[in-house]
Amino acid sequence: MAKEHDNIYKTINQLLLRSNIESKPLAAFYIQFPRGRDVYIILPHFREQVRKLEYNNNRIFVLDYFLLEKDVTEAQLWEHVAAQFLFPHKIITGDKIITDKKKQYLRKIILETLKILVEEHKIAALNLRIKPEYFLFEKLRRLSGVSPLIRREISQFTQYSEDILTLFQDNIHDFTEAAEELVSEGILTHYQGLFAVTEKAYNEMTSKTVLLDINKIERMIKNIFTDRSSLGASLKLFLENVENVPQVYLMSHIPKIPDSQDFLYLSTGIGLQRLNEQYDIIDFAKKFYEEAKFEVKKIGKTLNSTYHLIIRRDRDDVLEFFVKKYLNWTDVKWVVARIWTLGIRNFSMLASSRMANEIYFVNFLREVGFNSPEIVHVNWRGYTLYQEYVHGRTLFDLWIAKHETRWDYAYKVGRLLAEVHSSGIVLGDCKPENFLIEENSGRIYVIDLEQASKKGDKAWDLTELLFYPGHYLDSRTAAEIAGRIASGYASTGDIEQLKKALSPKYLRVLAPWTPVWVQKAISDEIKTLLKS
Incomplete structure (x- = not known):
């Protein structure tokens, strides 16, 4: 492999000279696609900022170092270059530069992903258990949703592989190391071999989320109107590639990657539950108790969507669950409560917020020694909580x-x-x-x-x-x-x-x-x- 990299390095230098580029590479790496290699060459003070070269079936991208840095930290190239660190890649030269930039990028991805989790799941985010794979495939999913270039690269990289997790095992390892560093900083913690957000990090994220979003928007607007050279590089990179992107990738083609939600869990009374396991009452009974007979009774007052689920496996083996479906913000009960207690008590009205509260505080009270019915399943999208009866x-x-x-x-x-x-x-x-x-x-x-x-x-x-x-x-x-x-x-x-x-x-x-x-x-x- 070392000899092969030496040969690639010599070829790169010859290609740069033939292209009237006299600078020596600070770093270089490549990604092996079925059609050929994409090689990224990082130069110091490259005036053109971005240039695309062709060599046999390989595409060569020559890039200014500071533009790479800006793409890693501020998405200056809309992450079209930084995102290459999410694919299996080989470093040709400049190990330290590539490794440092990759670590910086993965750290940024994890922090951004955690903020999104907190925003979507509110305080229940503290009860989520995360595999490192989640950060990788969630980022690829989001990038593929906005970039036909990334969508094409994911599809070309994965189309011939049956075992995608093995294909990305080095990248998963990189995310694991990045997450471990955040553990040492008190942002993440360990939980049964998985990662979880710390309460300290949650408090910081919820207190700064709005300001961070505003600052990000302001930076993007400022870049568009004040840093024309970088904007030009971004457009240039895009336009030089988009002509080679088949129409299918410009539309709504979905790449073959694992569902990121498969790597996100919630701790329940019957073990860790994948968050994408969303069951209504009947499906829940059939999924976990198969051939058992079951009965569902509506209980509670008119404004409460609460049920008593009874599962009979045999005459002496009966399981019972309390099922609560949270009504949305138009629920009359909470509208009246919020209006009447204005200035005294700020009631949560959104179904997602109220369910998130209940998940977190049930688990918290149980952990510190109080009695609260154990949670056995959560249907997040259906706003439905299952507890012991x-x-x-x-x-x-x-x-x-x-x-x-x-x-x-x-x-x-x-x-x-x-x-x-x-x-x-x-x-x-x-x-x-x-x-x-x-x-x-x-x-x-x-x-x-x-x-x-x-x-x-x-x-x-x-x-x-x-x-x-x-x-x-x-x-x-x-x-x-x-x-x-x-x-x-x-x-x-x-x-x-x-x-x-x-x-x-x-x-x-x-x-x-x-x-x-x-x-x-x-x-x-x-x-x-x-x-x-």
Whole structure:
């Protein structure tokens, strides 16, 4: 191989001299396509910036070093040169230059891809598990969608191969190394042999996403109108190649590459699930439980798309799941909630955001020791979440039924809420219906976490839990139960949050549900507790 590269290097220098190009290459590499080689020669201070040469069945691209650098960092050539690092390639000379630029480009790809994942999957991106193959094939997919040149190169490179993963194994290894470097920087972390976004990186990405997008647009506009030489090089490279691109690649030809979603996973109760596995309720039952009999029952109130899935493998082997389909932003329930609580509580309305919240916070609460029904499957595009079904009654059910344990569980739920708050989580939708007492063990499960957050108002959680029951109960009972909740919260929580929960700005929000005289009875009960 070394001898072959020496011969290629000599041929390159002879070709440059015949073309009246006197500079010696800083670096050079090539890609072997079935039709021949594409050779990229990097020169210092090349005035023409880009020139295409022909040699036998090979295409030779002579490129200025700084133009390569700009294509790697700013997509100056719309990544038509930088993207060659995504194909199996051989370095002829200038190993350090090519290796450094490739590392720089792969790092950029991973960071951009992570930002897109965060944008698309919101906080649930923290629960995604990523194989390095995802970064490679997702980038190739996106490039092929906008560039007929890249589309042609992918197709020509893969059309004769049955094992594309083996074909790209060196590139996958390069992405693995690039991801490992981001692990050392605290941007990625390891998870069961895969990679995951760290919370630190997620917070930075969500706080800077808009600014980064604006800056990128501004740079592109500036380049178009101020850096005419580079724009000319980009157009020149494109025009010199597009004449050789068959019409099929200029249209909607889809190259044969693996689906990037095959390398993106979500951790569930039945193992890692590929994110592109999207099953409705019936398909889910058939996929995972084949010949078993199943039954689907609609449950919940009119505005909730929730179901009870029962799978019977035999008389003594019954599995049960709670299935929740998130309604979109036109859901009347959340429109009304957002308008009425304006200035107090910012409810998430988009189905994707609410499902992302629930996925993340269910997993988070379980990881730190709280009970929440385990997630077993996610249909991301269908906005449908599958969880284990927990038999029991909610705190609300106990109150309405006047169950003898209602006082005890009111105290326990108050204490539990204080512990959840201490873990840094605010529930956002903290009604008594969202605390489920398991019928056999008596364990309390926190459910319906689609409005949960890490930056919410703890006092609002308390206000809702303390005062909302006044809509159903008489003033005396509501006050006594609120007192038990407050006692539980005060036993381990922040007393200042209890005081804040009595603020008129919160109570006015609940006025349509909880009458003023009931609110006063509850407030008096809690004030008495705070004085003791």
